[in-house]
Structures are given as C-alpha cells and as structure tokens.
Amino acid sequence: DVKVTQSSRYLVKRTGEKVFLECVQDMDHENMFWYRQDPGLGLRLIYFSYDVKMKEKGDIPEGYSVSREKKERFSLILESASTNQTSMYLCASRGPLSYEQYFGPGTRLTVT
Amino acid sequence: QKEVEQDPGPLSVPEGAIVSLNCTYSNSAFQYFMWYRQYSRKGPELLMYTYSSGNKEDGRFTAQVDKSSKYISLFIRDSQPSDSATYLCAMEGGVGSGSRLTFGEGTQLTVNP
Numbered sequence: 001d002v003k004v005t006q007s008s009r010y011l012v013k014r015t016g017e018k019v020f021l022e023c024v025q026d027m028d029h030e031n032m033f034w035y036r037q038d039p040g041l042g043l044r045l046i047y048f049s050y051d052v053k054m055k056e057k058g059d060i061p062e063g064y065s066v067s068r069e070k071k072e073r074f075s076l077i078l079e080s081a082s083t084n085q086t087s088m089y090l091c092a093s094r095g096p097l098s099y100e101q102y103f104g105p106g107t108r109l110t111v112t
Numbered sequence: 113q114k115e116v117e118q119d120p121g122p123l124s125v126p127e128g129a130i131v132s133l134n135c136t137y138s139n140s141a142f143q144y145f146m147w148y149r150q151y152s153r154k155g156p157e158l159l160m161y162t163y164s165s166g167n168k169e170d171g172r173f174t175a176q177v178d179k180s181s182k183y184i185s186l187f188i189r190d191s192q193p194s195d196s197a198t199y200l201c202a203m204e205g206g207v208g209s210g211s212r213l214t215f216g217e218g219t220q221l222t223v224n225p
C-alpha cells in the first residue's frame with residue numbers, strides 16, 4: 001500500500017527558530033512536493049524535486065529551503081520561522097508514469 | 113486573478129441529494145483535470161481523473177470537463193454522510209509544467225443524515 005509519512009502531525013515553534021519538516025515515501029517515486037494549505041488560499045506549491053539533489057521553486061518559495069539527499073526523503077526547512085508561516089504543510093510524491101500525487105497526513109505548524 | 117477558481121462553500125445538503133461542485137480556470141494549456149477529496153485532518157486523495165474534454169463516471173461520481181468554456185464539474189449522486197469532506201479540483205498541463213498541479217481553493221461539503 002502506498003505510503004507518505006510526515007515527521008510530525010502538530011508542531012509549535014517560536015519566531016526565529018529553525019524548523020525541519022520531514023517527509024518519507026516508500027513508493028520509489030522520483031517526484032516529491034511540499035505544499036502549504038491555508039483557508040481562503042487553498043494548496044500552494046512551495047518547492048518540488050524531480051530527483052535526488054534536484055529542486056525547483058514553486059509558487060511561494062520565499063522563507064523556505066529544501067533538501068533531498070535520498071530518493072525517499074524530502075525535507076522542508078524554515079530557516080527562521082515567522083508567524084506568517086503558521087499553516088498546514090502537506091508533502092506529496094508522484095511516480096514518473098503516473099498523474100496521481102499521493103499526500104501525507106500533513107503537519108500543522110504554529111509559530112508563536 | 114487565480115488560475116483556478118473554486119467556490120469554497122460551505123455547502124450543506126441532505127442525504128440523498130445530488131451535489132454539483134465546479135471549477136473554472138483561465139490557463140488553456142491545462143489538459144489533465146482531477147478531483148481530490150480531503151477528509152478532516154487528512155491529506156487529499158485522488159477521487160477522479162479526466163484527460164481533456166468529456167465525461168467520466170465512477171459509481172456515484174461523475175466528472176465533466178468542458179475545455180471550450182474552461183469549466184469542470186464533479187457530480188455526486190445519492191450523496192451520503194461519508195461524502196462530507198473538502199473537494200479540491202486540480203489541473204496540470206502546459207509547456208514547462210512538469211508534474212506540477214494547480215489546485216482550486218476547495219469546496220467544503222457536509223451531507224446531513
């Protein structure tokens with residue numbers, strides 16, 4: 001069964017902290033994505049990666065960076081968390097011959 | 113202006129009703145159209161997928177795409193309380209889009225017993 005897991009369901013951090021969100025998929029997928037989901041704005045793409053060590057900016061990359069050292073793992077990094085980064089963060093993966101993105105359960109991050 | 117517009121609702125219907133969910137879009141390069149369903153505190157899951165214009169049926173669900181009007185719909189027949197969720201339309205296509213999806217805002221649906 002397809003599985004995408006995220007390191008935390010809920011996270012509370014202070015302004016200025018460095019935050020790591022981890023995503024792991026067990027489907028050997030090349031493509032991985034990080035989104036944030038906010039009321040009134042829907043799902044917005046932050047970064048994506050189509051291979052190990054490769055990354056592409058999405059629509060809202062400012063304030064974020066990513067790391068993909070292994071095929072199964074894609075990390076989202078908030079270098080200095082700010083209150084406007086309080087959101088639900090969703091990771092997804094997709095295979096090369098498939099149109100379907102498989103999502104993890106999400107991490108609700110609160111920055112105080 | 114957003115590339116994909118979707119009425120966020122909320123939409124509340126009685127059990128057994130026919131539900132119509134819709135999205136409009138502005139990018140004529142979109143060729144692949146999807147509907148995702150997201151239950152509370154879960155990630156989205158693919159519900160329906162359609163390539164180009166036409167209809168696709170899967171059980172109680174029907175997806176319609178009208179590329180000439182840049183309009184897609186999802187119909188749910190004989191709606192059930194278990195259909196209560198947020199429904200997101202998503203689209204893909206165009207030069208350089210790679211495997212990126214563009215999502216609508218999502219419509220929150222409640223089906224009352």
